[in-house]
Each structure stands twice: as structure tokens, then as C-alpha cells.
Amino acid sequence: MTQKNKSTIALIDMQSFYASVEKAANPEYKDKPLVVAGDPERRSGIILAACPIAKKYGVTTAEALWQALQKCPDLVVMRPRMEKYLETSMLITKILESYSDLVEPYSIDELFIDITGTLHLFGNSIKAVIKSIQDRIMMETGIYARAGISENKVTAKLCCDLISKKIDGGIFYLEKDELNKHIWDKPVGDMWGIGSRMQKHLYVMGIRTIGELANTPVKRLQKKWGVNGLVIWRTANGIDDSPVTPTTHAHQKVIGNGMTLPRDFREAWEIEVVLLDLCSQICRRTREKGLMGSVVSMGLGGADWDHPTGFSRQMKLLDPTNVTLDVYAAVKKIFYKHWDRQPVRRLSVALSNLSSADTYQLSLFEDTEKKRAIDKVMDEIKDRFGEISILRASSLTTAGQAIDRAAKIGGHYK
Template identity: 70%
Template sequence: MAKQRTIMLIDMMSFYASVEKAKMPEYRNKPLAVAGDPARRSGIILAACPLAKAKGVSTAEPLWQSLQKCPELIIVRPHMQEYIEVSTQIMSIMEEFSDQVEPYSIDEMFIDVTGSLHLFANDPVDLAKQIQDKIFNATGVYARAGIGENKIISKLCCDMIAKKVEGGVFHLKKDELHKHIGQKPIRDMWGIGSRMEKHLWKMGIRTIEDLAKTPLTKLRSKWGVNGEVIWRVANGIDSSPVSTDSYSVQKDIGNAMTLPRDYTEAWEIAVVIQDICTEVCRRTRKKGLMGSVVTMSLSGADFDHPTGFSRQIKLEDPTNITVDVCKIAKQLFHKYWDGQPVRRVGVSLSNLSSADTYQLSLFDDQEQKRAIDKVMDDIKDRFGDIAILRASSITSAGQAIDRAAKIGGHYK
């Protein structure tokens, strides 16, 4: 009989805000939030410390609403490079306890301690507290730990129990699953959004235990494989391993950019498309890949009256050449744009394959294009992302210079 696994989900509390407070002790006992730059129309709360949350401040709400609730709120601009570095540091700490650590997000990581638990502690809770203490002492970030026999149970445990109990650590045994979370609203369960919640309510499913007891055939007939997924989550069933290479297979490479204002002129939008294609193709080349599907998307700023499109083209041969991808993206733009103001632009390459082998063309000088891309890549790698730019990128519409100072849309 296989040994029962012991898996933890380690979650960093208010991660961005905790990193900021750790480096600024003077704010230790004050409400603090990390928010986007209001001048760039991205003034939303990215993270709030517990003191700020106690005042009603919540993640993803507009900055002005938070300041109405908590006028004394200290606002800090995000420093994404620091958060990435601290996340990497935390992962290294966890790897001291097991070689099976899987990042789930920048502030959540699974760790399988089945084979190493006996080396450090007599029980999982004690080990979780050791990990918790080591992370706090090294980074100043407070971690919570949900413990279970699989990833699903540890995730449910962390989100619904460990985050709310004193000490931030809880071990949820499978045979006690519904004793602890069975009567919680279905909306609280991982994987259930507002739309799915409405469908489940119409079926008379109100709690997690209701969902767990619903016949699987009924859920599969309504939602197919997705019906089985939510049923398995509600029952704590999961055989997936904690894998160190879960994110090694990439399906697409893309960038999407929220613009600082509405763009209404075709030339302005074309400049942004050029900037995005340049970055997407550079990243694709860096990974030694090519893509044979180009996807172009646009959207407006009014969520109540959405505008825009998302269209794609399958290429005859895969490519990572900037001018070729940009040409296709612009063709899609000019064909499908309805002339309405644009606030967000995205381009991606998918159906990826190795760049080691590619089709030669008798009618198009692909080698010259590749040589130009290589020179530009080499200059940027050596001297920085904005060491060489196309002239259009320094116009009023260009975003390449501003983008180079950011990670994930936020300043480094």
C-alpha cells in the first residue's frame, strides 16, 4: 500500500505589502497598501496589510475608494523586481526541507514533505511552523500553511482554514474534510466563480458538501470534464504530484498592455502593436522557439459596453521574426478594428515549436531578417531594453520606454 502523502501549500500573507513593511519598519503599526500609479490610470489596490484590511481596504478596489475608507492609508508603489527576488528566496528556504517544491504563484508554493518529514519533525504541523519561522526570520514575511494528503486538500485547507486560525497552520485530514468546510458556501471553494455559483444555486447546490454529494453523472452531463473537476475538488480527490517542472511546458508567449489613455488613431495603435510584437518575438527567440499561430486582441475601457476583438491566424510555417509577426498582427488589426477607442492591446505567438529547424524560402530573405533580429537582441542584452528602438517607439504613442521600466505592468 502506497504511503499517504503529506503536502503543504505555503501562502505568504499580503505578500507585496509584507515585503514593503519588512524594509520600512516605521510603517509596522500603520495601515499600508501597495497600489498602481494613479497618474497612469492604474490606481487599484494590489495588496493591503491586515491593518488596512481591518479598515475595509480590499484588493482590486480603486485607490480612491480605499482612501475614503482609510484616509491615513500609506500608499506604496509596487516594486516587482523585489517581490520576485523575495519569492525566489522563499522558494530556496523551502527547498531546504524538500526537493519537491512547486510554485503555484509568486506568493504560493506547494511542498511535498512525505519523504523528508521524519528528518525535521515528528508531525506536519511542527514542520510547517519551522518553515514559517524560517521564512519570517529571513524575509519578514508571515506565511500560512495548509496541510493535506494532496494538493487540492492543502489548497482548500490554506484558503478556508489556515488563513483564519491563530498561528496560520492547519492540518486537514481527508475524513474530516466536510466537518471543517462542508457547510461553507459553494462560492468559497477554489475554482468556483460567480457565474458557476449561479448555475449551482439553480440546481439546489448551496454548500461544498452539497456539491460533493451531487451525482457525478449529473455534473458531467451538464459541464463535461469541468463538472468532474469541481466534484473532485469538493471531495478532496487529487492524485497530481508536486512537480518541479510543472511550468516547463509553455503553450504560448505573449504580451498584453493597458494603455495610459484611450487610443483613437490607427497609427497610434499600430505603434503599440509594433512595440508588443518586438518584445514577444524577442522572448520567443530567447527561449529557442517559434510560433505558427499569431493572436491579436484589442479592447476598450468601458466594461459595461465592451468593444474590441480577439482574432488569430495560422501561419504556413512557424516564425519568430519580428517584422513577419508584426505584419500579421497589423493585418488583423486593420481588418477587425471597429474604430472604437482602444485601452488594451495584446499579441501572442502559440503552437510553439523548436527554432532549431525552420523552412527556407526562395522568395523572401528570411536570413537577413533573422540577422537583423539577432543584432537587435544582442544590443538589448548587452546595453538594456531601450538601447536600440524603432523610431515609432519614441513617438507620443510609443510604450516601449515606459514598458522597459516595468515587470508585469508594474514598475520594477
């Protein structure tokens, strides 16, 4: 199949990525039901990935590990190894980059590739080229990849999610003008970008399929959801002008971090310790990128999982900063203003409205330079000897989380 005057874009998706990496590393589990899950003892025993065999037993991503074990007592449970998954993701990216310089990571296990300009180098057959990519990923990583191919990113994503993942061979080419034939009869809740809450509202509006959404007057959707109404209408109609851009995620808008605590934190001093640890981490990352932030955000979640409580607030600073103690001071103001004195289980901190740290405002009233110097020395020591080579004393208390978090990537053990 060849195309003229049309873009050729594919979304490459890895099947049960974390579980597939573990099976490739442990061939003895090839024919066994396997899941990757967090540490149950720290109340994070959630299924992060389940292999197809485990899914046949009804095991699903995001359910509790104990529930999965009830469904499948013989389940092989692997602790996540985020470093390994990131390495594998980078290897897959390099495989795609050998076919085109237009490769855009969408997530750790999904990548867009635009082969419009390089297709002729590999034989002009779209499916043959994608099959070659699929085979190389399997050969070099042991992971089965699926691919949706179309004219733009939205239709490639729809194709992959709703067709390619469900057919033998895992590769499908979707013509944009054939959405009505292959996509529009699917439930609206299956469409990329439709959450359970929006699905309920669409049902009330009489919209149950993607086709019904596509044929709904866009003004009706915009009246209810504004810009989001236009976005879901464009998605249902396969409209997308955005190019595959390798640098899409190169310019960060927010630098943040959050965590679920190992137990209920009830004392203010305990919560302050964790907030300082989080501020230290995000400010260090901000300094590494040569940036500062002028808006500080803080989020807090209560301990009652059945009746969620908490808040998410932000505060505009007088001047941009990446100084740990300045950000921490702002976070404490937010915390004490909005905390309801109930037990806390989740905390998050973020810096946004980012700008270059090349120039900054000097203060006549605060010794900011001294604080900058302290941060610089701590950064240099951590760069040389490791993340926990120097810590604030508070991080060594029973409330401190810095040492435990240093052993993790994305909240999971390396």
C-alpha cells in the same frame, strides 16, 4: 502527528505578500494601514495588496485607490516594486527547497511542498516541520506565512484558503476523509476554481455549499460544463492525483504580453505602434527560449469600462516563426479584420503552439533570413546595453510604449 503510506503535501501562502514585503522594508509602517497600488495618474490606481490593518477598514484587493482612501484617509500607499517581490519569492522558494527537492511554485506568493520523503529528517512531526518553515520565512523575510497540510495539492489548497488563513497560528492539517467536517459546510463560492458567474449557475441548480457540490451527481455537472464540471466535482471531493512537480511551469505553452494604454488610442497608426512594440517583446522572449510559434493571437479591449467591447482572435501561420516582422504582419491582419474603429484602451499579443527553433522552414519568396539577421543584431545590442538601447523609430513617437514598459515588470514599476 505522523503519516504512513500517505503523501504529506503543504501549500505555503504568504499573507498580503506585496504589502508584507513593504512593511518588512519599512518598519515604521508596522502598525499602520498600508496598501500597494499602481499609479493613479495612468488610470492604474488599483489596490494590488492590502495589509490586514487596511482590510479592517474595508479596503479590498482590486478596488480603486480613490475608493480605498475614502474608507481609510490615513492609508499608506506604496508603489509596487516587482523586482523586490520576485527576489523575495525566490528567497522563500530556497527556504522550502532546504526541506525538500519537491517544491512547486503556484504563484508568486504560494508554493506547494511535498515533504513525504524528507519528513523523517526533521523529526516526523508534520506540524513541527511546517512551523519551522513558517518561522524561517518570518525570520529571513519578515513575512507571515500560512500553511494548509493534507494528502494532495487540492486538499492542501482548500485547507489553506478556507481554514489556515482564518485561524491563529496559520497552520492546519486536514485529513482527506474529514472534508465533510471542515470544508463541506463552506459556501460554494469560497471554493478554489469557482468564479462569480459559475457560482450563480450553481445557485440556480440548488447548490450553495461545497458539500452539496461534492454530493451532486458528476454527470449532471459534466452535462452543463463538460470537463470543468468534472474538475469542480473532483475539487469538492478532494480528489487530485497530480504530484508536486518543480518543473510544472518549465515548459511554456504560450508566450504573450499585454498592456492597458495610458489614454484612449483612436488612430490606427497609434495602435500599430503599440502592436509592433508588443510583437518585438514577445518575439525577443521567444528567441531567448529557443522557440518558435505557429499560432498568433491578438486581443483588444475598448475604452468604455462600463460597457466592455473588443475581441480576441487567433491566426494559424503557414510555418512556425519567431521573426518580429512576420508576427507583426499576422497581428495587423487580425487587427484590421476585427477592429470596429472605436477607441482602444487594452491590447495583447501572444504566440502559441510553440516548437523548437533549432530547425525552420526556408522561404523561396521572402527574405526571411535578412529579417532574422536584423532581429539577432537587435537582440545582441539589447543584451549588451539594455532593453531600450536600440528601438524602432515608431517607438519614439507619442504612441510608443517601449521605453515606459522597459522600466516595469509585469506592468508595474520595478
